[in-house]
Amino acid sequence: MIPEDKALSATTDPFVGDKAEQDSVLIDYEGLGRSRPIESNWHRAWRRFKANRVALIALLVTIAIVLFAILAPVVSYITGYTYYENHLGEKLAAPGQDGYILGSDGNGRDVLTRLAYGGRVSLLVAGLAVISLLLLGGLIGSVAGYFGGWVDTLLMRAADVLLSIPTLVLLILVSSFYRPDPWELAVLIALVSWAGISRLVRGEVISLKHREFVDASRVIGASNSRIILRHLLPNVVPILIVWASLAVPSLILTEATLSYLGLGVQAPQPSWGNMLQEAKQFVRQSWSFVFIPGLMIFITSLCTYLVGLGLRDALDPRLNN
Amino acid sequence: MIGFIVRRLLQMVPLLLGVTFLTFAIVNFVPGSPVSTMQLNPKARPEDIERITQNLGLDKPWYERYLNWLGDLLRGDMGLSLTNYTPVTDRILGVLPNTLLLTCTSLALALLIAVPLGVISAVKHNSWFDQIATVIVTALAAIPSFWMGLLLIILFAVKFKDWGLPYLPASGMQDMRSAGGIADRIEHLILPASALAIVQIAGWTRFIRASMLETIGQDYIRTAQAKGLPARAVMYGHAFRNALLPLVTLVGLALPEVFGGAYLIEQIFAWNGLGRLTLNATQSNDYTLIMGATLFFAFLTMFGNLLADILYSIADPRISAGRARR
Numbered sequence: 097m098i099p100e101d102k103a104l105s106a107t108t109d110p111f112v113g114d115k116a117e118q119d120s121v122l123i124d125y126e127g128l129g130r131s132r133p134i135e136s137n138w139h140r141a142w143r144r145f146k147a148n149r150v151a152l153i154a155l156l157v158t159i160a161i162v163l164f165a166i167l168a169p170v171v172s173y174i175t176g177y178t179y180y181e182n183h184l185g186e187k188l189a190a191p192g193q194d195g196y197i198l199g200s201d202g203n204g205r206d207v208l209t210r211l212a213y214g215g216r217v218s219l220l221v222a223g224l225a226v227i228s229l230l231l232l233g234g235l236i237g238s239v240a241g242y243f244g245g246w247v248d249t250l251l252m253r254a255a256d257v258l259l260s261i262p263t264l265v266l267l268i269l270v271s272s273f274y275r276p277d278p279w280e281l282a283v284l285i286a287l288v289s290w291a292g293i294s295r296l297v298r299g300e301v302i303s304l305k306h307r308e309f310v311d312a313s314r315v316i317g318a319s320n321s322r323i324i325l326r327h328l329l330p331n332v333v334p335i336l337i338v339w340a341s342l343a344v345p346s347l348i349l350t351e352a353t354l355s356y357l358g359l360g361v362q363a364p365q366p367s368w369g370n371m372l373q374e375a376k377q378f379v380r381q382s383w384s385f386v387f388i389p390g391l392m393i394f395i396t397s398l399c400t401y402l403v404g405l406g407l408r409d410a411l412d413p414r415l416n417n
Numbered sequence: 418m419i420g421f422i423v424r425r426l427l428q429m430v431p432l433l434l435g436v437t438f439l440t441f442a443i444v445n446f447v448p449g450s451p452v453s454t455m456q457l458n459p460k461a462r463p464e465d466i467e468r469i470t471q472n473l474g475l476d477k478p479w480y481e482r483y484l485n486w487l488g489d490l491l492r493g494d495m496g497l498s499l500t501n502y503t504p505v506t507d508r509i510l511g512v513l514p515n516t517l518l519l520t521c522t523s524l525a526l527a528l529l530i531a532v533p534l535g536v537i538s539a540v541k542h543n544s545w546f547d548q549i550a551t552v553i554v555t556a557l558a559a560i561p562s563f564w565m566g567l568l569l570i571i572l573f574a575v576k577f578k579d580w581g582l583p584y585l586p587a588s589g590m591q592d593m594r595s596a597g598g599i600a601d602r603i604e605h606l607i608l609p610a611s612a613l614a615i616v617q618i619a620g621w622t623r624f625i626r627a628s629m630l631e632t633i634g635q636d637y638i639r640t641a642q643a644k645g646l647p648a649r650a651v652m653y654g655h656a657f658r659n660a661l662l663p664l665v666t667l668v669g670l671a672l673p674e675v676f677g678g679a680y681l682i683e684q685i686f687a688w689n690g691l692g693r694l695t696l697n698a699t700q701s702n703d704y705t706l707i708m709g710a711t712l713f714f715a716f717l718t719m720f721g722n723l724l725a726d727i728l729y730s731i732a733d734p735r736i737s738a739g740r741a742r743r
Contacts, residue, residue: 254435259718260719260722261718262673265677265695356681372567376567379567386568390567
């Protein structure tokens with residue numbers, strides 16, 4: 097008998113593409129001759145991603161922005177300003193004036209320092225929201241797809257209801273009664289927008305659940321939760337990665353929009369969105385103060401989107417060789 | 418055809434019930450109620466608050482309130498706005514024409530740019546035009562609409578004025594002093610409609626390019642080319658018309674998104690529409706108005722989906738044949 101983990105490791109390979117590829121992997125694991133190393137799929141994806149120069153540059157810029165946000169205290173140390181300290185005598189300084197590298201805002205706070213701290217909020221919310229969405233949408237989608245029947249009907253009708261109100265409208269409805277902190281905001285976004293990803297996972301699980309490896313694991317006595325978590329979900333991983341990387345830019349825009357409307361993160365804590373909201377009243381005095389936070393949102397959402405496109409091309413099994 | 422429409426309408430009923438329940442649940446189970454702000458007001462006496470609570474029916478259990486609210490809704494009564502005690506329906510319908518004017522203008526503007534851009538990109542697939550268009554479209558998709566709006570204001574309203582050029586008004590729907598004619602109205606419409614159009618261009622162009630590319634790959638296009646038709650006639654006579662068919666559907670599906678985009682743009686340009694009404698309602702905790710506006714959006718989405726299905730089955734006989742069998 098084949099040891100269980102060895103027999104199953106072939107099926108947990110996240111790159112189950114076409115039938116032929118799957119078969120060749122299975123044959124390899126049975127020791128009839130290994131034509132390529134086990135990790136080749138991830139290596140190949142990385143090799144393909146590296147070859148895409150636009151995606152690579154976008155990845156570097158994204159990493160730089162993340163570092164800028166993580167190192168906000170260092171930025172604060174270098175500029176010599178905190179994000180909350182007012183200098184009412186030095187309002188709306190132009191970039192470079194009075195020692196404000198990117199200028200100061202309507203309360204005389206340093207824009208560069210606030211930008212770094214604001215980035216923390218924007219990226220934290222987008223990151224947490226995408227993780228909660230993957231967990232929630234992945235769970236709901238796989239449960240609906242795997243069990244079918246009334247469970248499926250109930251969950252998918254709920255998804256239909258969510259899909260018939262634009263996400264932004266729902267979020268505005270919720271946050272107008274309740275002002276969330278970044279963590280709650282991320283969970284809130286996930287709670288109103290899991291419908292899309294759960295449908296995707298459901299479709300994939302339905303197409304997977306009648307494959308032989310699922311029957312095989314059921315025969316050797318695997319429980320439903322084990323089949324879902326160990327055998328079905330890993331096969332959905334590439335799709336989830338691509339979906340997640342393309343969802344991040346839109347989540348960054350969602351967070352910025354809510355903060356801009358004053359419904360997201362509350363002052364004095366900066367986020368790129370609420371910096372823009374504050375800047376709005378000074379459009380006639382200072383264009384740089386409006387321009388800079390928006391530019392950060394734009395660059396971040398553009399670069400994460402380009403990374404997402406690169407990942408999709410690198411992971412898409414249809415493009416294999 | 419009529420059977421199909423009736424069936425689709427019946428399918429909408431459970432969905433609508435779900436939407437009303439969700440809206441009600443969010444408003445009622447999220448902490449904070451319309452009286453909680455009144456409780457902070459030192460002038461409000463406890464008995465007043467008690468009375469208002471009773472008037473609003475907030476002392477009854479939630480299922481009773483839900484059924485009452487649903488019953489009123491069926492009679493077209495969305496309740497009274499809590500800020501000025503006029504019917505919510507009147508307030509929504511009162512600003513709806515303004516929102517329609519803004520969204521329809523922006524949609525027309527966006528399509529006017531996106532259709533040629535998408536079609537030429539597809540016809541000249543992989544050319545320098547296609548590549549530049551792709552770069553522009555990708556960049557446009559990442560721009561936050563409110564930032565675009567603010568930048569337009571800075572350039573065309575503030576800077577043009579500073580430079581002594583003819584400038585555009587930055588906010589409002591018409592000039593306050595001169596009660597404005599049509600020209601004044603149009604002047605006020607240009608900036609918000611452009612801002613809303615610019616953020617839509619990306620999606621439309623991508624869609625039209627993909628649709629056109631798919632059509633060009635069809636057999637009947639090869640047939641048309643094989644029988645010696647000039648390339649222009651094949652592309653613009655045969656391919657173009659078929660590629661635009663799915664656009665009909667997409668306009669229906671995009672309705673809620675276009676209206677949602679108007680939320681922000683109206684706020685920035687002080688455009689007296691549905692979005693501005695709703696956002697002001699969120700600031701004053703006017704929960705009947707917010708619920709009304711949310712429901713309106715849900716209706717709009719479902720109506721858009723229905724419209725898309727109907728239009729598509731009229732436009733494309735292959736689809737309606739498939740539907741009839743289902």
